[in-house]
Amino acid sequence: MPVFTMLFDRRQALKGHARLLAKPAYENLLRFETLLRRLIPILIVLFLAFVALARGVELLDQRAERETQTRDALVMTTSLAAGALRRVEPGLPDDGFAMALQNALADAVPRAATAEGRLIYVLDPAGTVIATAPRSTADEGRYFAEVVGRSHPLIIFGERAGVLDVTLDNGEPAFGAAAALDGRLGAVVVVAPLAAAYAEWRGTVTLNVTIFVGTSGILLIILYGYFAQSARANQADRIYAETHERFDTALKRGRCGLIDWDLAHGRMFWSKSMFDLIGVPARDGLLSFGEANALVHPDDGDLMNLVEALYDSGETTVDRMFRMRKEDGGWVWLRARVELVGRDGPEPHLIGIAVDVTEQMRLAESSRTADIRLRDAIETINEAFVLWDADNRLVMCNTKYQQLHGIPGEALVPGRPYAEIVGAGRQPIVRMQTPAEARPEDGAKSLEAQLEDGRWLQISERRTKDGGFVSVGTDITALKRHEEKLIEGERRLMATIADLRQSRQKLESQAQEMVELAEKYSEEKNRAEAANRSKSEFLANISHELRTPLNAIIGFSEIMQSAMFGPLGSPRYAEYCRDINASGTFLLNVINDILDMARIEAGRLQLEPEEIGLDALIEESTRVTAEEAKKRGITVATEVEEPIRLVADRRAVKQMLLNILSNAVKFTPEGGRIAVRARKLRGAVSLSIEDTGIGIPREALAKLGRPFEQVQNQFTKSHSGSGLGLAITRSLAELHGGAMRIRSIEGKGTIVSIRLPERPPLAGAAHAPGAGVSLRIGASAEPCR
CATH class of the missing domain: 3.30.450.20 (PAS domain)
Structure with a gap:
């Protein structure tokens, strides 16, 4: 073992020294590899561009040189042809001059003069082609300007024009040179087509382009091979790195x-x-x-x-x-x-x-803990619980299930078949099977069973995902007893419903009678409205009839009162005249009010809207009532925020102001105060008149604004009037699209407010006669705070 260890350590040391020597060079190569990979295509492109530029410059020089040679040869050919024609022209006969000239031109001009596509045209003094070389019978007899375009400078200036750019009749560009002749000849012109002149140069260009394209293609193929090899090497490195990374990732993710x-x-x-x-x-x-x-x-x-x-x-x-x-x-x-x-x-x-x-x-530990908890939870519930596997063998059950079915403990062994366990206990009597909440294909069912001791069970069975089923039995004895009571109550309810059905029939008959009464009421209402319109029309007509004699009474009483035709005699006659005048004026005002009210109710009042200044109108109205207010010591104050303008009927607005002001002066005690205020709101104008008069009782506010309604008390009994002033004011305000409000406290005073739109919907258009007016009498009356 020590020998193997020594050899292994020595081999590892050698590998380490080799890695130390090779690693710096390899790392330097890797560091400059990207730069070299980028520089190689740039160098090749620069090389190709340099070669292309050099060959392009050389080819342009060759083209310039070829153009110079063409121009020199054109001038020499023109001079040679002109000299030869000048020599032979005097000896040419008049008869057959054109043919003789053509033959002389062919003999005098060498074959090299018409090389490279050059054309020689001999012109007469009129500019017509009379001879050509090589001969072109199609051009002979034509005007030279038709054969060669832009040739006028050549004909005019001759040798002085030098070599010019011209265009042949087929549209081909060419060089042209001319020389003037004497005698019967006008000039000789030599034309060299550019296509023929540059044919050799174009061949050179084609050869150079072919060589350049071939060289570029070879270099590009070499470059492609280099990049292909580099790409394959990089791909191999990337595949190795990706494989290693995927291998590590797979191990790490797993x-x-x-x-x-x-x-x-x-x-x-x-x-x-x-x-x-x-x-x-x-x-x-x-x-x-x-x-x-x-x-x-x-x-x-x-x-x-x-x-x-x-x-x-x-x-x-x-x-x-x-x-x-x-x-x-x-x-x-x-x-x-x-x-x-x-x-x-x-x-x-x-x-x-x-x-x-x-x-x-x-998870295994959690499963063991969860299993213990599940068994404890099943054991503690009040329902009978049992779980069977896919082969109908017992998995688990609780004590409640054992007690309800009377199964001995030794029979409840996990894994025992369903038939054996059920057979060991008491079988309940199935009384009713109820539909299950789950789908029928799930194998779910619910049934009710009665035990021997009279108790009721609701047994619900559901299939599990592994093919088994779970059964839960709930004691519903109390619910069944309650159900019996509900059935008894339902019987009583049905009897009550029958009584209610009879009552509904009676109500339907009464409703039919109400409908008939409503129809009769509608007919009577229509009759009353027709009678009201007839009354209004009668009042309007009779008021006109009454005003004529009243005007005569008032006029004659004023004449008698002023003693225009002499004294009346007794002073009592003057007093009687004043009484007649005052009574006639009062009666005329009452008739005017009745007439205005009748016109409004009959829908015959036509408004004439115009732009008016409310502040000036308030000043005019207060000036009318100022004398009466001054007699009684009443102060009239005006508060207008700013000059206010609105579109309305001037006469109607002034009448509303005078009606309210006259009422305020009439019912304000001596030494009282009246305030007239006007302010501008958003899209509307508010006008209010406040007095410190006797006020109006709360229960009487609803009557104000109705025609001929008056509030009678100890102060108003002595003030006569028709009771139409506020009704006319309210009606005129509503005709303008506004409203009138009355607020009052008895003994303290009254505030009458009028709200008018700046530009009402009816502005600029009159009411059509008979259109009718809807008056909301008393709708906005409310007491002061």
Whole structure:
């Protein structure tokens, strides 16, 4: 054993020195690997870009050089053709001049002059093509501007124009040069198409592009191969890391730990999950036997005894549970499943896994405790309880079940069949089977049974998930007796219901009579409303008839009172005239009130809304009543927050103010006070008139505002009036979409408030005649506080 230990330690030392030498270089390689992987494609792209730029510059220089050569050859060809034509032109005959000129041009111009696609055009002074080389009969006889576009500068300037860009009739770009001629010839023009001029240069470009593409493709393939190899290497590293991580994760999630115990050297390898199970920081080194054995609970044996038992028994596998101490001092239950590998070899190993079974042990202990508690709970309930398994064998029951069924104790043995246990006791008489709450397919049922001693049981049976069933018997003797009493009470209730049914029939007949009375009442109401409308119309008509003679009486009494046509004689006549005038005026006011009320009730009053200033209207109304108030020593105060404007009928608002003010002056004793207040609310205007008059009794407030209603007391008896002032005021306020309220305390005073909207719904539109007005008389009257 010491020799094996020495060899193992020496081998581990050699591995450690090799790791020390190789690790720095490998780590440096890993550190620069990412940078190199990123630089290689950049360098290749830069190389390709440099090559492309260099070849591109060279090809552009070649193109420029080729253009220069083309221009020089074009100028030389033009000069050569012009010189030859100048020499031969004088000797050409007039007859057949064009043919002779064509032949002379063919002889004078060398074949190299029309190489590379160059075209020679000979023009007459008018600019018409008369000869070409190579010959083109299609162009002969055409105007040169139609054959070659943008050629006017060539014809005009000749040699001075140099080489210009022109366009052939087929749209192909070309170079053109011209020279002026004498005599019967106008000019000679030489045109070189660019396609033919750059044909050789394009071939060079194609060859260079092909070589560049091929070189780039080879480099890209090499780059792809490099990255493919690098990706496969990275993938292999990643797969290894993921596999190792998954292996550790699987062990950790499964609460397992890997154990490799080298029995020859007394060392152990633990996975990271094993260190996690016992709460010890993980480390890369191996554990000694002493370190691992010290963590085992003393009551669970020794690890060396486990190995010796394996060798003694000749077995190779072991499954054992033991506890190991955690770092925090607690204990964790482990179930080790290991196998002895290389039993007869020089280096035997004990390899396996250890599973954390602490929760299972706790659950087992909790199950034992719960079982004890369940048995105690079943024993203490008042119901008879019994549980049978899927084979109808007894699992458990309580004493109540034994007593109710009279089963001897020796028969209640767990595992005994149902038939034997039931046969040993008393059988109850089944009286009634009731429907179960559970579904029929669950095998649940409920029944009622009567025992020999007269007691009643309700037995409920339910199937369990394992195929057995549980039965609970409840003593319902008291409920059955109560049920008998309920049945008797139900009989009495049915008799009562019969009496109630007869009573309901009587009520239905009475209700029918009430319906008939209601219909008669509706008819009478319609008749009364029709009579009321007839009355209102009659009052309106008769009031007009009364006003005409009253106006004459009042007018003549005023004339007699002023002695317009001379003295009356006796002073008593003047007193009689004043009485006649006062009585006529009073009667006219009463008739006016009656007329206004009749118009309102008949729906004939038409409002004329306009924008008015309430403060000015209040001032006018108080000025009308100021003289009467001054005579009686009554103070009239006005409190208006700010200039208030609203849309309303000016005459109607003023009439409401005068009606309330005149009542306040009339019923306020001498030396009293009247306050007129106005303020602006949200979307409305509030106007209130408060006096310190005699007040109104609480029971009389409901009558105020009704037509012709007056409150009579010792003070008002001496004040005459129609009693229509407040009714007209309330009606006018409601026509504007507002309301009037009266609050009063007898002996202290009265407050009459009017609330009008700033822009009522009826503003700007008159009431249609006959539309009718609904008056809510007394609806808002309430006493002062």
